[in-house]
Amino acid sequence: MHPQLSPQAELTDVHVDVQRTAVLRGLDLVVAAGEVLGLIGANGSGKSTLLNVLATLIPPVAGTVQVRGPVALLGHAPALYSQLTLGENLRFVARMTGRDDAVADAALATVGLAAAADRRADRCSHGMRRRADLARVFVTEPSLLLLDEVHTGLDVTSAALVDHVVDGVRRRGGACVVVSHDRDQVARLTDRVVELAAGRVAPVVVA
Numbered sequence: 001m002h003p004q005l006s007p008q009a010e011l012t013d014v015h016v017d018v019q020r021t022a023v024l025r026g027l028d029l030v031v032a033a034g035e036v037l038g039l040i041g042a043n044g045s046g047k048s049t050l051l052n053v054l055a056t057l058i059p060p061v062a063g064t065v066q067v068r069g070p071v072a073l074l075g076h077a078p079a080l081y082s083q084l085t086l087g088e089n090l091r092f093v094a095r096m097t098g099r100d101d102a103v104a105d106a107a108l109a110t111v112g113l114a115a116a117a118d119r120r121a122d123r124c125s126h127g128m129r130r131r132a133d134l135a136r137v138f139v140t141e142p143s144l145l146l147l148d149e150v151h152t153g154l155d156v157t158s159a160a161l162v163d164h165v166v167d168g169v170r171r172r173g174g175a176c177v178v179v180s181h182d183r184d185q186v187a188r189l190t191d192r193v194v195e196l197a198a199g200r201v202a203p204v205v206v207a
């Protein structure tokens, strides 16, 4: 962590139930501005739930959640309207956040999808959809970027694009939380790693 920087997100004694089952139980976590935090844990330990709490999509039943600045969550599945083209999807995001269409078009070009802008999302490969999802980050410029297993199924070039996106958020002084089952990926990409178990997080030393 970078103690000299203020927290981008701070969770204190957070309890979250999913379908009446306690998933997070008194969880404390500070994500510092400028850091890339790795989050690991067994299947079902609550990693996606925690990202949803950080994205303020799931309210805790107890505890406090403080998040500064705009947040972007990239989930298991890319968040695109399947019947819209990639260009329409990105322009929609741009308009919803008060940006020009040109920003959306530039973002698509940045992720190497300018030539596919007129292709419907449901006619794109998984990797293309993931790239278009990553392009959202160039449009909205979040201060807190939450990545949930986004490396799955990506080729080397697309995986490098994830690194580029994470670097961009960090350079702007924002923070990232990266969920992955790939410990090598986590060790390479992050400044520090925590493990979620029994509803709480604990520091982990990743070789």
Ligand SMILES: Nc1ncnc2c1ncn2[C@@H]1O[C@H](COP(=O)(O)OP(=O)(O)OP(=O)(O)O)[C@@H](O)[C@H]1O
Residues within 6 Å of the ligand: 018, 019, 023, 041, 042, 043, 044, 045, 046, 047, 048, 049, 050
């Ligand atoms: N829609 C749902 N309905 C019922 N229970 C759910 C639902 N979503 C999650 N859960 C429960 O919440 C717990 C935490 O799930 P979550 O998806 O956050 O775990 P995870 O660590 O991200 O798992 P994985 O590594 O498999 O993606 C799980 O034990 C699961 O049983």
